Amino acid sequence: MYDFAYHKPKSVADAAAAVKKASDGKLMSGGMTLIPTLKQRLAHPSDVVDLAGVSDLVGIKVDATGVTIGAMTKHADVASSADVARAIPALAALAGGIGDRQVRNRGTIGGSVANNDPAADYPAALVALGATVTTNERKIAAEDFFKGMFETALKDGEIVTSVSFPTATKAAYMKFPNPASRYAMVGVFVAQTASGPRVAVTGAGPAVFRVKAMEEALAKSWSADAVANVKVPAEGLNSDIHASAEYRAHLVTVMAKRAVAAAG
Amino acid sequence: MTISVSMTVNGKAASGNVEARTLLVQFLREHMGLTGTHVGCDTSQCGACVVDVDGASAKSCTILAVQAEGAKVTTIEGLAESAEKLHPMQEAFREHHGLQCGFCTPGMVMSAIDLVKRNNYQVTEDIVRHGLEGNICRCTGYHNIVKAIVAGAASMKAAGV
Ligand SMILES: Cc1cc2nc3c(=O)[nH]c(=O)nc-3n(C[C@H](O)[C@H](O)[C@H](O)COP(=O)(O)OP(=O)(O)OC[C@H]3O[C@@H](n4cnc5c(N)ncnc54)[C@H](O)[C@@H]3O)c2cc1C
Ligand code: FES
Ligand code: FES
Numbered sequence: 001m002y003d004f005a006y007h008k009p010k011s012v013a014d015a016a017a018a019v020k021k022a023s024d025g026k027l028m029s030g031g032m033t034l035i036p037t038l039k040q041r042l043a044h045p046s047d048v049v050d051l052a053g054v055s056d057l058v059g060i061k062v063d064a065t066g067v068t069i070g071a072m073t074k075h076a077d078v079a080s081s082a083d084v085a086r087a088i089p090a091l092a093a094l095a096g097g098i099g100d101r102q103v104r105n106r107g108t109i110g111g112s113v114a115n116n117d118p119a120a121d122y123p124a125a126l127v128a129l130g131a132t133v134t135t136n137e138r139k140i141a142a143e144d145f146f147k148g149m150f151e152t153a154l155k156d157g158e159i160v161t162s163v164s165f166p167t168a169t170k171a172a173y174m175k176f177p178n179p180a181s182r183y184a185m186v187g188v189f190v191a192q193t194a195s196g197p198r199v200a201v202t203g204a205g206p207a208v209f210r211v212k213a214m215e216e217a218l219a220k221s222w223s224a225d226a227v228a229n230v231k232v233p234a235e236g237l238n239s240d241i242h243a244s245a246e247y248r249a250h251l252v253t254v255m256a257k258r259a260v261a262a263a264g
Numbered sequence: 265m266t267i268s269v270s271m272t273v274n275g276k277a278a279s280g281n282v283e284a285r286t287l288l289v290q291f292l293r294e295h296m297g298l299t300g301t302h303v304g305c306d307t308s309q310c311g312a313c314v315v316d317v318d319g320a321s322a323k324s325c326t327i328l329a330v331q332a333e334g335a336k337v338t339t340i341e342g343l344a345e346s347a348e349k350l351h352p353m354q355e356a357f358r359e360h361h362g363l364q365c366g367f368c369t370p371g372m373v374m375s376a377i378d379l380v381k382r383n384n385y386q387v388t389e390d391i392v393r394h395g396l397e398g399n400i401c402r403c404t405g406y407h408n409i410v411k412a413i414v415a416g417a418a419s420m421k422a423a424g425v
Contacts, residue, residue, distance in 0.1 A: 006284035036306070100398025103308070103323075105320040106320075106323075181309060
């Protein structure tokens, strides 16, 4: 790892200023993605701005319309929150299935969505539930937020402050984890939302995507059988040592079936 | 950039001047000489480096020493009461042959203790197997590690630790 200057501001405004002032500043939340990246020298920031001192970024608020999670809230805390489990049980379950215990003890929702790893779990929940990402500058709908592989709508130095999820009448997430890292080889989040059924897929493509054909089938009949015959084309999906694009395409239907069954 | 850090390690005040890039595991091993915490990978996956930071198990290879400023850190060296009296979880690993080469063991024991406490001292084989997702062992096939942790949970409860 190359050395850098370290900052630990106490407010979002100070954090934004510190990143702006640096020649190549990077924000750090849990560090569970950033530190491995620095260790491999895949990034070489001049400055690292640690958000751990910004206490108002931590916390979970639940009301009748939904759940708002502060950017610095750890996966373990979302997973064990009784309020989240009551409002959107699928969201608590998703957080409890991220990586392993030690990753969940430090990794945060803000870091996860900002990073937009193609195999990350949260993006599927955000897109399926129609969540909104709040930053220090604006509000961004989930579908406009995730742009492509490791690419988001965030501008340089823009800070995610919270994510708001509306509740759904039914929802479930099923993933086929990579057995070593627990990242999603394929993960499918299904939800019956105010605007109809939504199906969001992570792990399979360069970034999270919706499967409209499955959503239409579920609008006609909410059942595992309805999605069982909807095939997703393998073209453009990820292919690596763990799984071919064809295998991932097949898994999308399998995970979607399981998710609809689990959502009840 | 050199920064001075202070934290509590195994109940004692510890401080030093480190580069910003110094990992917690390097601080523990190289600055403090606590070489019980191991490094088994560079991808944050193996768990050989697990220590307790403010009551939560964490991979010390994926934390900067400066992030642990002011924290209470417990390493494998901080568990046993004395050279003669091991922590009940360490004793359970010995009793149930939960190790072969021993490289993964410090991390396994640290993860196990966190797991047992979080589950109110009631663990099943299934809970243990899932709870060890962040710890890799190249030797044992896990079977005896799982046995040791289930037994260790009961002895921790009995010993009130
Ligand atoms: C072994 C292992 C297994 C894992 N398995 C999974 C898994 O199964 N599923 C999964 O989803 N994830 C997994 N992860 C990733 C984990 O969830 C990370 O915690 C997460 O991706 C990044 O969150 P972080 O808080 O650690 O962010 P950091 O590593 O601190 O930051 C990640 C990136 O986001 C930027 N950033 C951080 N916070 C903000 C913010 N508030 N606003 C704007 N930009 C910001 C940083 O500059 C950096 O580029 C795994 C990680 C490891 C090491
Ligand atoms: S050395 Fe920390 S996880 Fe492998
Ligand atoms: S005992 Fe050798 S790696 Fe676990």
